Every structure is written in structure tokens, then in C-alpha cells.
Amino acid sequence: MEYLSAVFQEVYKILFLLVPVLVSVAMIVWLDRRVWAFVQKRQGPNVVGPFGLLQSLADALKYIFKEIIIPSSSNKVIFILAPIVTMTLALIAWAVIPFSATQVLADINVGILYLFAVSSLGVYGIIMGGWASNSKYPFLGAIRSAAQMVSYEVSIGVIIINVLLCVGSLNLNDIVIAQKNMWFVIPLFPMFVIFFISALAETNRPPFDLPEAEAELVAGYQTEYSGMMYAMFWLGEYANILLMCAMGAILFLGGWMSPIDVYPFTLVPGAIWLILKILLLFILFALVKAIVPRYRYDQLMRLGWKVFLPLSLTWVVLTASYLFYFNLLPVN
Amino acid sequence: MIAHAIFFYTFSIIAVVSAIMVTASKNTVHSVFFLILDFISISCLFIMIGAEFLGMIMLIVYVGAVAVLFLFVVMMLNVAQQKNQWFAGQQSSRHIPVGLIISTLIFFEIIIVIGGWKYKPEIFDINNSISQASISNTHSLGQILYTDYIHVFQISGMILLVAMVGAIVLTFRQRSGVKRQSYIKQISRERAEGVEVLEVQSNKGVKLDD
Structure with a gap:
């Protein structure tokens, strides 16, 4: 009985985390479209609900009632599994995101590695969807996406090493607390820029949305999906974007810590600061989508392997030698 | 439990x-x-x-x-x-003996490892360096990997590097007649070398030197 109640407590905690995440994914889609529209001097969705806030819910309702079409030549099990995998992976990563020093679902030792592992698993949803559709455009989209995500993961991993050198721990809360005096965005600013661009590529956002480039590949790996399955890909994609923003906020912008450590600011709960930082990063994501044209595929690969990887590796050497010679290495 | x-x-x-x-x-x-x-x-x-x-x-x-x-x-x-x-x-049957030999080898290797573990635990005793409750798993791994086993670590890194270079050398082939893009060339192109403004007379056209 005691065991059962403990299990129920955990389930409550998970629900209290996941339901807000799902609702905020819906809201963030609205925000994305609004920012995009404002850059182009349009109004964007403004009809359903106040300021069009309920637009995403209306869209979701529409998707639920649409027919799910499974192509007869597809590999059915994997075809159905693909959106489920995408969605699940986008949601399980939130387990380790700290909203304050105590408000975290799983405060594990290797939190940042867990985040990195889950985001590198994200590629499977796309490959499975692309392959199981058994059609040309989805397959090409899946191959592009796999190559792109594997390439940019390398530079994200190296950037994480930069931050870890300054922290000396893999725990996300330790990473946040290590930024008490100065956010890592100041000493590691070039790394922050590279992280931001790699996060765009990792989440298949414009200007790196080649896996679903509508001008070349119809809709890439999503071409054969319809109804709720398409909506799940969509939700998973936006949940991943939010996760990348959260990762950026934790690694470089001080996570749940207030920007200045003085009285009225410290009253605000950490979760609010984290959400504000995520929103700031997300608005940057949306602006990039609105103002930058799409990359060509060979340019994308060149940027990942020939520019970002050497740059971030050099920065690791620089950071390490700086910390070593000024005796700042975090040793415990 | x-x-x-x-x-x-x-x-x-x-x-x-x-x-x-x-x-x-x-x-x-x-x-x-x-x-x-x-x-x-x-x-x-x-x-x-x-x-x-x-x-x-x-x-x-x-x-x-x-x-x-x-x-x-x-x-x-x-x-x-x-x-x-x-x-x-039918041609697949000649792979079977090789597969059998390799799997028997691996089987005996596993038996040796497990047997050694079972009957001579002191061979595998790494308690003194690893399982201190005070430091995390990652710290203890780093502490022995970069001190006691630094040479092994670096040699394995070198082996991986050699394998990578080998794979690239084996698959690399130089094709002739492929036009390559040079980004520096593209970016450093000036207006003067790309565009020429000509006065065109009616019914005469322009002769381009090509």
C-alpha cells in the first residue's frame, strides 16, 4: 500500500510537469506564428479566442477528427511507432530540467548527459517515419535529417564539454549554481552563438529545415502522415524546440536563477525566471525563422563539420588552458 | 528490493x-x-x-x-x-564454420571471465579506487582513466584515429572533371569582374568575346 501511494505521488508529479509542457507547446506554436507574422507585417492568427490564443487548440481539435491514413505499402508497425517515439522522447527529457533548486523531477548525477542522449535519440522518430512510409520523398527527408542531426550533435557535445569544464559536474542544478556570479553566456559567448545555431539545426528549424523543405521534398518525412499522427510529429517537434531552449537557458543563461541577486528579484520563483529565459530564446528561434533563407544542403554540412567543430574544439583547448593556468579548475 | x-x-x-x-x-x-x-x-x-x-x-x-x-x-x-x-x-553455408569458431571462442572467453570473477575475486578487485560512496561514478572513472590508465587511454585514441584515417583513405577517390565550389572565390568576386555595362545600338546587338 505504501509502495502504491509512492507510485501515485510520482505519477502526480509527472502529470504536473507534462500537462503544462503540452499546453505550453500549444501556446508556443501560436507565439511562433505571431512573431513570424509580425516580422512580415501581417497579423497572424488572431481570431480564435483572445489574441488568437486558442488557435492551436482549434488546430489540434481539427487534427483529432481527421482520418488517419496508413499507406498500404508502408511498414505499418514502424509507421505507427514513429510519431509515438518522437513525442515520447520529446517529453521524457523534461524529467531532469530543474525549475528551482528543489523543483526537479529527477535530480540525477548525469543530467546533462541524459538530456544529450535523449536529444540524440530524437533522430529515430524521423528515420523510422521516413523509412516506414516506403516512399521517395519521406526517405530522402529522413536521410537528410539523420545526417544533419548526427553532424550537429557533435558540435553540441563539444560545447557541453566547454560548460562542464567550468562547472566540474554533470548535474544540471550544479551547472545552474555554478553561474551564480556570472552567466556562462559572458565568458563563453562564441559557444553560446554556436550552440544556438546548432540547436536550430538539431531541431530541424529554418534555416536548416532541409528534412522537410517544402520546395524540394513536399514535407520530407511527414509527407505520408495525416490526422493525429501528423499532429504528434508536430507536437514532438515543438516540444523538442522548447527543450533545446531550456537546455540553452540552463547551460548559458543561468537556468532558474534571477538575473541580479538582489532583494525584489530573488522573490520571484525560479520557475518563472526559467520560463522567461526559455521564451527569450524561443523568440530568437522564431525571429530566425522569419528572417533567414534556407541553407543549401552542402553548405549545411560544411558549416557543421568544417566551421563549428574546429571552432568549438579550439575553444575547449582555450577554456581548459585558461582554467588550468589561472588555477580556476573546479576540483572537489 | x-x-x-x-x-x-x-x-x-x-x-x-x-x-x-x-x-x-x-x-x-x-x-x-x-x-x-x-x-x-x-x-x-x-x-x-x-x-x-x-x-x-x-x-x-x-x-x-x-x-x-x-x-x-x-x-x-x-x-x-x-x-x-x-x-x-546455397552459398551461405561456407560462412557457417567461421561463425561457429568465432562463437565458440567468445563462449569460452565469457566462461573464463565469469569463472575468474567467481573463484578469484581479488583479480577484479577495483574497490580501492572505484566504489567510494563519497564521489560520483563519473568522477571515479575520470580519476582512474586519466591517471593509472592514461597510456592505454591515449593508445586506444590513436588506434581509433588510425582506423578513421584508414577508412577515409580507402573510400576516397579523386574524380576528374568535377567542378568544385570555392567559397572564398565566390565571396571575393567583385562587381567589376561580373558585370559590364555596354551601350547597345539599335539593330546591331552586342558581340561578347567568348
Whole structure:
């Protein structure tokens, strides 16, 4: 009985985390479209609900009632599994995101590695969807996406090493607390820029949305999906974007810590600061989508392997030698 | 404790079944997916024995990178054609002795390792360096990897580098007649060399020197 109640407590905690995440994914889609529209001097969705806030819910309702079409030549099990995998992976990563020093679902030792592992698993949803559709455009989209995500993961991993050198721990809360005096965005600013661009590529956002480039590949790996399955890909994609923003906020912008450590600011709960930082990063994501044209595929690969990887590796050497010679290495 | 046992048996059953399915399933892509499932459940087992760093690295390296490349290669194969060749043809039988020899070798290796562990535990005694409760798994791994085993670590790194260079050299071929883009050339192009303004007379046209 005691065991059962403990299990129920955990389930409550998970629900209290996941339901807000799902609702905020819906809201963030609205925000994305609004920012995009404002850059182009349009109004964007403004009809359903106040300021069009309920637009995403209306869209979701529409998707639920649409027919799910499974192509007869597809590999059915994997075809159905693909959106489920995408969605699940986008949601399980939130387990380790700290909203304050105590408000975290799983405060594990290797939190940042867990985040990195889950985001590198994200590629499977796309490959499975692309392959199981058994059609040309989805397959090409899946191959592009796999190559792109594997390439940019390398530079994200190296950037994480930069931050870890300054922290000396893999725990996300330790990473946040290590930024008490100065956010890592100041000493590691070039790394922050590279992280931001790699996060765009990792989440298949414009200007790196080649896996679903509508001008070349119809809709890439999503071409054969319809109804709720398409909506799940969509939700998973936006949940991943939010996760990348959260990762950026934790690694470089001080996570749940207030920007200045003085009285009225410290009253605000950490979760609010984290959400504000995520929103700031997300608005940057949306602006990039609105103002930058799409990359060509060979340019994308060149940027990942020939520019970002050497740059971030050099920065690791620089950071390490700086910390070593000024005796700042975090040793415990 | 019961919960621990339940989790252990769930993960190990998934691991063993998916390992069998890797070889048993007829669709090669399915085998790779089972291999991924196997990797994931093994990394769960790693986490259960407290080696959380190894578990995560297993996920990142094997599932996140190596298996993606596997999948890449396998997806390019024509599955239907393969079935005909491998399951109906006779030529596959000559691989069986090699496979048998390798699997017997691995079997005896595992027996030696497990037997040594069982009867001479002091050989494998690394308690003095690893399992201090005060420091985390990652710290203790780093402490022995970069001190006692630094040469082994660097040699294995060199071997990987050599393998990588070898793979690139083997697959690299210089094709003639391929036009390459030079970004520096493209960017440093001036208006003067690209555009020429000409006064065109009516009914005469312009003669371009090409």
C-alpha cells in the first residue's frame, strides 16, 4: 500500500510537469506564428479566442477528427511507432530540467548527459517515419535529417564539454549554481552563438529545415502522415524546440536563477525566471525563422563539420588552458 | 528490493529477446531496430547497477551515433532481393564454420571471465579506487582513466584515429572533371569582374568575346 501511494505521488508529479509542457507547446506554436507574422507585417492568427490564443487548440481539435491514413505499402508497425517515439522522447527529457533548486523531477548525477542522449535519440522518430512510409520523398527527408542531426550533435557535445569544464559536474542544478556570479553566456559567448545555431539545426528549424523543405521534398518525412499522427510529429517537434531552449537557458543563461541577486528579484520563483529565459530564446528561434533563407544542403554540412567543430574544439583547448593556468579548475 | 528485481528481469528479458530477434528477424531493418532496443535495455541495466555514466555514454555513442549509421547502410539495401539471396541460395553455408569458431571462442572467453570473477575475486578487485560512496561514478572513472590508465587511454585514441584515417583513405577517390565550389572565390568576386555595362545600338546587338 505504501509502495502504491509512492507510485501515485510520482505519477502526480509527472502529470504536473507534462500537462503544462503540452499546453505550453500549444501556446508556443501560436507565439511562433505571431512573431513570424509580425516580422512580415501581417497579423497572424488572431481570431480564435483572445489574441488568437486558442488557435492551436482549434488546430489540434481539427487534427483529432481527421482520418488517419496508413499507406498500404508502408511498414505499418514502424509507421505507427514513429510519431509515438518522437513525442515520447520529446517529453521524457523534461524529467531532469530543474525549475528551482528543489523543483526537479529527477535530480540525477548525469543530467546533462541524459538530456544529450535523449536529444540524440530524437533522430529515430524521423528515420523510422521516413523509412516506414516506403516512399521517395519521406526517405530522402529522413536521410537528410539523420545526417544533419548526427553532424550537429557533435558540435553540441563539444560545447557541453566547454560548460562542464567550468562547472566540474554533470548535474544540471550544479551547472545552474555554478553561474551564480556570472552567466556562462559572458565568458563563453562564441559557444553560446554556436550552440544556438546548432540547436536550430538539431531541431530541424529554418534555416536548416532541409528534412522537410517544402520546395524540394513536399514535407520530407511527414509527407505520408495525416490526422493525429501528423499532429504528434508536430507536437514532438515543438516540444523538442522548447527543450533545446531550456537546455540553452540552463547551460548559458543561468537556468532558474534571477538575473541580479538582489532583494525584489530573488522573490520571484525560479520557475518563472526559467520560463522567461526559455521564451527569450524561443523568440530568437522564431525571429530566425522569419528572417533567414534556407541553407543549401552542402553548405549545411560544411558549416557543421568544417566551421563549428574546429571552432568549438579550439575553444575547449582555450577554456581548459585558461582554467588550468589561472588555477580556476573546479576540483572537489 | 522486489521492485529492483522486477525492473532487472524486465530489462534483461527485453535485452535477451531482442538480441535473439536481431539474428532471427528476416527484415534487416527490423534487426537493426531490435539491436537499438537491445542497446537501450543494456544501458538501463548499466544504470541499475549504478554505472550511470556508462549507461548514458552507451546511449549517446551506440544508440545515438553508431546505430544511426548502421541503419543508414541497411536502409540502402534492397530487402526483398536480399531474402532471395540469403535464404534460398546455397552459398551461405561456407560462412557457417567461421561463425561457429568465432562463437565458440567468445563462449569460452565469457566462461573464463565469469569463472575468474567467481573463484578469484581479488583479480577484479577495483574497490580501492572505484566504489567510494563519497564521489560520483563519473568522477571515479575520470580519476582512474586519466591517471593509472592514461597510456592505454591515449593508445586506444590513436588506434581509433588510425582506423578513421584508414577508412577515409580507402573510400576516397579523386574524380576528374568535377567542378568544385570555392567559397572564398565566390565571396571575393567583385562587381567589376561580373558585370559590364555596354551601350547597345539599335539593330546591331552586342558581340561578347567568348
